[in-house]
Amino acid sequence: MKRDWPAYFTFWHKLGALSLSWFSFVVLFFLILPILIIVPLSFNVEPFFSFTEGMLRLDPAAYSLRWYREILANPNWILAIQNSFMIGIAATVIATVLGTLAAVGMTSRYMPFKNLIMAVMLAPMIVPLIIMAAGMFFFYTRYNIAGTYIGIIMAHAALGIPFVMISVMATLSGFDRALYHAGLSMGATPVRAFMDITVPLIRPGVISGALFAFVTSFDEVVIVIFLAGPGQRTIPRQMFAGLREQINPTILAVATLLIFVSVLFLISLELLRRRSERLRGITET
Amino acid sequence: MTAVGDDGFLEFDRVQKSYDQQTLVVREFNLSVTRGEFVTLLGPSGSGKSTVLMMLAGFESLTSGDIRLQGRSIARMAPYKRDIGMVFQNYALFPHMTIAENLAYPLKIRKRPTAEIRSKVQEYLDLVELGAFGNRTPAQLSGGQRQRVALARALIFAPRLVLMDEPLGALDKKLREQMQLEITRLHKQLGFTVIYVTHDQTEALTMSNRIAVFNAGVVQQCDAPDVLYETPSNGFVADFIGENNFLPGELVGLTDDVAEVRISSGDVIRTRRADADRLGMRCQVSVRPEKLFLMPSDHAFDTKFTARFTNKLYVGDFIRYFFALPDGTELVVKVLNDLAAPDYSEGQEVTLVAATKDCSAFAPHRPVPE
Numbered sequence: 001m002k003r004d005w006p007a008y009f010t011f012w013h014k015l016g017a018l019s020l021s022w023f024s025f026v027v028l029f030f031l032i033l034p035i036l037i038i039v040p041l042s043f044n045v046e047p048f049f050s051f052t053e054g055m056l057r058l059d060p061a062a063y064s065l066r067w068y069r070e071i072l073a074n075p076n077w078i079l080a081i082q083n084s085f086m087i088g089i090a091a092t093v094i095a096t097v098l099g100t101l102a103a104v105g106m107t108s109r110y111m112p113f114k115n116l117i118m119a120v121m122l123a124p125m126i127v128p129l130i131i132m133a134a135g136m137f138f139f140y141t142r143y144n145i146a147g148t149y150i151g152i153i154m155a156h157a158a159l160g161i162p163f164v165m166i167s168v169m170a171t172l173s174g175f176d177r178a179l180y181h182a183g184l185s186m187g188a189t190p191v192r193a194f195m196d197i198t199v200p201l202i203r204p205g206v207i208s209g210a211l212f213a214f215v216t217s218f219d220e221v222v223i224v225i226f227l228a229g230p231g232q233r234t235i236p237r238q239m240f241a242g243l244r245e246q247i248n249p250t251i252l253a254v255a256t257l258l259i260f261v262s263v264l265f266l267i268s269l270e271l272l273r274r275r276s277e278r279l280r281g282i283t284e285t
Numbered sequence: 286m287t288a289v290g291d292d293g294f295l296e297f298d299r300v301q302k303s304y305d306q307q308t309l310v311v312r313e314f315n316l317s318v319t320r321g322e323f324v325t326l327l328g329p330s331g332s333g334k335s336t337v338l339m340m341l342a343g344f345e346s347l348t349s350g351d352i353r354l355q356g357r358s359i360a361r362m363a364p365y366k367r368d369i370g371m372v373f374q375n376y377a378l379f380p381h382m383t384i385a386e387n388l389a390y391p392l393k394i395r396k397r398p399t400a401e402i403r404s405k406v407q408e409y410l411d412l413v414e415l416g417a418f419g420n421r422t423p424a425q426l427s428g429g430q431r432q433r434v435a436l437a438r439a440l441i442f443a444p445r446l447v448l449m450d451e452p453l454g455a456l457d458k459k460l461r462e463q464m465q466l467e468i469t470r471l472h473k474q475l476g477f478t479v480i481y482v483t484h485d486q487t488e489a490l491t492m493s494n495r496i497a498v499f500n501a502g503v504v505q506q507c508d509a510p511d512v513l514y515e516t517p518s519n520g521f522v523a524d525f526i527g528e529n530n531f532l533p534g535e536l537v538g539l540t541d542d543v544a545e546v547r548i549s550s551g552d553v554i555r556t557r558r559a560d561a562d563r564l565g566m567r568c569q570v571s572v573r574p575e576k577l578f579l580m581p582s583d584h585a586f587d588t589k590f591t592a593r594f595t596n597k598l599y600v601g602d603f604i605r606y607f608f609a610l611p612d613g614t615e616l617v618v619k620v621l622n623d624l625a626a627p628d629y630s631e632g633q634e635v636t637l638v639a640a641t642k643d644c645s646a647f648a649p650h651r652p653v654p655e
Contacts, residue, residue: 181344182377184364186391186442193365196390200381 035259042067042252049249067253077254079231080238087149087234088217091156095213098157099164100206104198106165107172125162132159133226140227147229155223160213167212171205204272211265219258293356294320294478295446300350302336310336312502314350318480323472325481325489328499329525337499338450338482343367354445370439372449376431378423384410384434385419391442409437412471429460436468440477449481453488461485465492486526490514498522515643519560520650523571530577530616532570536561536646544646546570549612552590556644569647574619576643579606579627579635586638592616594629608635 005014045064046052054062071077102121105111124132136155137146145151175198183193199206221236228237235254242251295318302311311333318324326334339345341352343364351360359367370391379387388406397405410416413433423431432452439447449468453461469492472479483489489496490510497507498521505525506518517523524531537553538545544558546568554570561568578584592608595615604626606618618637620626629635 176375176377178373178375178377179379181342181364182371182373182379182438183390184344185342185367185369185371185448186438187365187368187394188390189365192394197379 038252038255039259042249042256044249044252047248049247049252067249070248070250071253074250076233076238077250080233080235083232084218084234084236087152087156087232088214090149090153091160091217092210092214094153094157095160095164096206096210099161099209099213100168100202102161103165103168103172104194107169121165122162124159129220129222133223136223137226146227147232149232151227152224152232155227156217156220157213159216159220159223163212163216164206164209167209168202168205171202175201204275207272208269211269215262215265218261292319293317293353294322295355295480296353297337298351298353300337300340300352301348302333302340302345303348309348310502311340314504316497316504316507318478320478321476323479323481323492323494325483325493325496326499327483327486327489327496327525330484332499333502334482334484334497334499335450338448338480341446341480342369342371342448368442368445370442370444370447372432372435372439372447372452374451374454376423376435376452378431378434378438380423382422383419384415384421384423384426387423387434388419388438388441391438395442405441409441412440413437413467428456429464432456432464433467436471440471440475443477445478447477447479449479451483452481453483453485461488468492490526498525500525516557517559517571517645520569520571520647523645523647524650527573528617529571529573531647532572532610532614532616533612533649534568534570536564536566536568539564543641544568546646548590549610549614550591554590554639554644555588555641556646557642559645559647561646561648567649569649570644571647572639572644574605574617576639577616577618578638579618579620580638582638584638585640587641588644589636589638591634591636594631594633594635596631597629608637 005017009017040055041049041051043063043065044052044055045062045066052062071081106114106118106121111117132155136151140146140151140155145154179197179201180193183197184190188196218234219236221234221240224232224234224237225240228234233241235258239251239254242248295316297314297316300311300314301309303309314333314337316324326337328334336345340347343359343362347360351358353359354367354369378384379390382390385406388409389402392402392405406419407416410419413436415430415433415437418426418430418434423434426434435452439449452468453464456464465488468479471477472492481489481493490513493510495507495509496513498505498513500521506513506522513522513526517526520531523529532546532548532554534546534548534554536544537547539558539562542558544556544561545553546556546561547553548570556570578586580589592610594606595609596607598605598607599622601622603622604620606620606629608616608618610616
């Protein structure tokens with residue numbers, strides 16, 4: 001590889017730069033490899049967590065969709081997948097609406113006790129999950145919503161709100177309030193101006209906050225262990241159970257599906273970011 | 286137009302504004318605006334002029350006082366009910382809508398029929414000479430074009446009043462002059478009432494029917510541009526509007542409309558009486574560089590003094606002569622560059638003359654903030 005070093009680089013500069021890039025490669029390798037290795041293993045025809053000889057020879061007979069069929073055949077997994085999406089989507093909707101409104105309030109100059117309220121709102125992100133989960137368990141039990149969908153959805157919404165708030169507040173800080181004022185001056189009511197002007201312009205922030213909220217709910221296991229009854233098992237809870245009870249590559253198949261979903265999310269986040277940059281173009285020129 | 290300021294179309298009644306309950310940003314603002322008038326609020330930054338505009342638009346509340354539009358108080362009316370169009374400093378065009386959608390927005394809110402909206406939008410696009418730009422987005426327009434869209438959008442719903450908050454501040458000089466003509470043309474053509482805020486006095490002088498000069502939250506003078514320029518009522522206005530010479534001296538004579546001031550050269554200058562009102566007080570004579578003439582002169586004059594020549598600057602169409610008084614005060618005289626422009630040697634005593642009506646005696650004023 002031919003590299004264009006700056007003219008003032010000595011031997012030691014070059015050695016340092018080379019070792020830095022090699023070190024970075026190694027770190028990346030060890031972080032990514034355990035995730036990537038799961039994908040081929042999930043197509044294993046044998047119930048093992050390791051590569052068989054056939055797999056290494058790339059023999060088609062050594063690969064199968066067996067464990068994916070297993071997921072579909074197992075009512076526990078089907079229920080878990082349904083639960084994960086149902087709870088995730090419901091919690092995301094609640095977190096997005098509340099988080100966006102909270103962000104709008106927090107950026108208003110008439111908002112009193114900003115720092116205090118901010119600290120309370122962000123607490124679910126900072127307080128150890130196990131403490132949140134234990135607290136919620138005792139609290140929800142009193143009102144008989146432990147072990148119900150409502151309980152888990154509320155708990156997950158509380159976890160998601162800070163992500164939405166932070167992301168929307170960041171977008172709002174770049175939002176020119178004169179645009180909202182312009183809407184008012186043309187006769188739009190505050191709600192109308194907010195929906196017509198503010199919301200479309202902060203939409204990238206809202207959507208990326210919503211995605212974070214969804215992912216948070218989607219892979220959350222601690223609160224589910226505390227609060228969920230057998231009927232509310234989610235994917236992470238089911239995987240957790242699977243690891244302890246009957247260990248087989250079904251888990252790898254589920255994990256592969258989750259990786260696929262995460263990659264989709266990352267791509268949509270990136271597309272949103274580019275879109276928002278395009279829209280912002282006007283205020284800079 | 287009826288006589289300026291007497292039909293009470295828009296009235297500010299002892300308006301005050303304080304953000305922190307301690308210092309007043311706007312001290313006591315009184316102004317009466319006639320329908321169809323173009324009134325400019327002019328002042329250095331931080332003088333309170335933008336705050337007045339924000340209170341008028343409804344984005345800031347009044348600390349005390351009242352604002353009446355067509356006889357009804359709007360001090361407690363929500364901004365979206367005021368029916369006041371506004372052109373913002375950075376245009377505030379909606380970036381997610383096309384130009385046509387931007388213009389249609391106020392009409393859509395008023396639930397006008399689609400056909401009417403379409404023809405109105407085209408009419409106003411043509412009015413600001415952007416007929417073919419309806420499908421572009423704001424990001425695809427130049428600064429001047431955006432400015433015109435913002436203007437059209439503030440006018441299209443025929444609001445009772447149009448506010449403009451330094452609308453030309455972001456444009457370069459040439460474009461700014463073009464837009465000044467454009468706004469003046471639209472104002473003449475459509476006859477709307479404008480409250481215009483700027484810190485650019487050329488803009489104010491060329492466009493307005495009347496100018497209210499702000500300083501430190503108080504209106505120093507509110508008059509037509511020529512009145513403001515020719516007969517400023519205090520030292521701040523004389524200093525802020527246009528270029529001026531200030532000659533310190535002592536008030537030695539006072540009649541109903543003439544003041545006499547002895548300056549450091551020992552000469553007594555006869556001036557128009559302004560806000561210097563106590564015999565013996567320290568005061569300043571203000572006289573504009575183009576109203577001072579060099580002897581011999583064929584201009585009519587009735588007061589004169591001597592000063593020492595120090596320097597001259599060749600500017601092109603005119604020449605700037607610099608003089609000094611014995612106390613060190615510098616003054617400048619603008620002379621047209623023709624055959625009569627004289628030559629002096631440094632230190633030469635020269636007699637300068639002026640008309641009494643072009644000189645004013647002011648009490649000392651605080652310097653104009655840069």
